[in-house]
Amino acid sequence: MKISLCMSLLTCAFFQTCPLWASVYYVDFGRSNITTPGNWNNVTSATSLTDIVDENGVNTAGIDLAFGGNVGGSNNDSSLTYTTDFPDTANRDFIYTTGTMTLTLSDLNPSQTYSLKLFASRVTGDNRTTLFTITNGTLNASSNQSLFVSNNTGTTITFTDVVPTAGNQISLSIAPQDAASNWGYISALEITAIPEPRSFLLFIAGAGFVLIHLKRKRCA
Numbered sequence: 001m002k003i004s005l006c007m008s009l010l011t012c013a014f015f016q017t018c019p020l021w022a023s024v025y026y027v028d029f030g031r032s033n034i035t036t037p038g039n040w041n042n043v044t045s046a047t048s049l050t051d052i053v054d055e056n057g058v059n060t061a062g063i064d065l066a067f068g069g070n071v072g073g074s075n076n077d078s079s080l081t082y083t084t085d086f087p088d089t090a091n092r093d094f095i096y097t098t099g100t101m102t103l104t105l106s107d108l109n110p111s112q113t114y115s116l117k118l119f120a121s122r123v124t125g126d127n128r129t130t131l132f133t134i135t136n137g138t139l140n141a142s143s144n145q146s147l148f149v150s151n152n153t154g155t156t157i158t159f160t161d162v163v164p165t166a167g168n169q170i171s172l173s174i175a176p177q178d179a180a181s182n183w184g185y186i187s188a189l190e191i192t193a194i195p196e197p198r199s200f201l202l203f204i205a206g207a208g209f210v211l212i213h214l215k216r217k218r219c220a
């Protein structure tokens, strides 16, 4: 058996049970008539999704997503030109709150850390600054960040290295920054699951061992 084929089989077998490289999930919040096609997860009238798919359409990680608290509804804009990495159908619609709504991700992998990249935008002349806070799960940096949502065309915020709780959850609250802003928004979310470094090193060590073994057999 050729070495390349052996390595391919090894890699395939390993990926079935232990994903090594980051998995990325995309979520579009907004209206049911402006959903994002492909491997996007669309949150419209429903307030929860089960087993969301990653960018390759795979849902075996089984991550669930649910809104709680003051979920105001969905709306959309059409007059801005956006510069994010997300499709227009994700950028221009949103779910809003006039109080505090909480987005909870469940069934996360406790051996991984998560990065959450958020975008929100609303066409308005008012102050609609939104405060995002990690309320469940831990991270080394500040647990909250503000986003100036009014007419936002490309500014995003990112929480990096968020560790799920013992119950395998991360929660994010979304609320108006203060009494002057009155409204809070979320338009799109990118979730990146990053395996612990030890898994990667174990894989490299295992692959190296197999390669050396096959080379020796080939030369024998």
Ligand SMILES: [Ca+2]
Pocket: 028, 029, 030, 031, 034, 035, 036, 089, 090, 091, 093
């Ligand atoms: Ca949408």
Ligand SMILES: [Ca+2]
Pocket: 028, 029, 030, 089, 090, 091, 092, 093, 094, 186, 187, 188
């Ligand atoms: Ca959206």
